[in-house]
Amino acid sequence: MPTGTPMKDIEELNQAFYNAIESGDLDKMSEIWTEDVPGRPAMCVHPGWPMLTGRSEVLRSWALIMANTTYIQFVLTDVQTTVIGDVAVVTCAENILTAADTDEPGFAAGRVVASSTYVRSGTGWRLWLYHGSPVLQSDDDDDEEEQEH
Template sequence: MSVDTAAVETVNQAFYTAIENADLDRMTEIWAEESGGGRVSCVHPGWPIVSGRAEVLRSWALIMANTPYIQFVLTDVRVTVLGDVALLTCEENILTAGDEGDASFAAGKVVASNTFVRTPEGWRLWLHHGSPVLQGDDEEEEETP
């Protein structure tokens, strides 16, 4: 594993830890500053695209404020580094709790693409795109003769 690949994986894990801990300060450090007319973007599952650093961070603040519990187990993590840009793809296996006081839990899977850019401060997130995986598709494919 290259130094860049390891660094990207570390920042990626920090991104998911920030979500789990509802740590907006850490989330703010992870997202790139916008420069040269480029805008960071985020596609949350089921949402329209969110563009611009302030709007992206606002979206995470809303999610964090309305999520009493969330845990991510990342699988199938793959990193490609091309110069000062890195693409990380993974499966987010998610466990969430119901509303506060509710003892129910729900599980789901999202596939994600996270694009990072190299900055003087290190690797920073430029684009997060999450897409839900419909449950049951794998089972149906396996049962088809």
């Protein structure tokens, strides 16, 4: 599955991660995550969740999220990729559009800053650790945006 440079491979795998979330493809998500090895279990911190440790717990969380998400779209900004040997880190801002959690049809938007750490193994690059933190918007931020327009 390698397509070229490690940097390009990582960026394609990172995009595949978000595509799997958007399409609710748990099989693809399973291909992306690393197997647990002694001293290096898969780990995940969803925004607002405690640390999840172990591949089965991480994949169970994604299955739960996908089963309860009717629509989600990510627009990634501020993407930075660093590769050092057999470890790579991708940081970005996830600008998220999702179906509103209300009785009225509509959408809700949010922003998360995320770090994804990948490791190279005998089966290629795999996601080892994902950590997403919500970016809180204050009422002052909304007022400043309105004044700018």
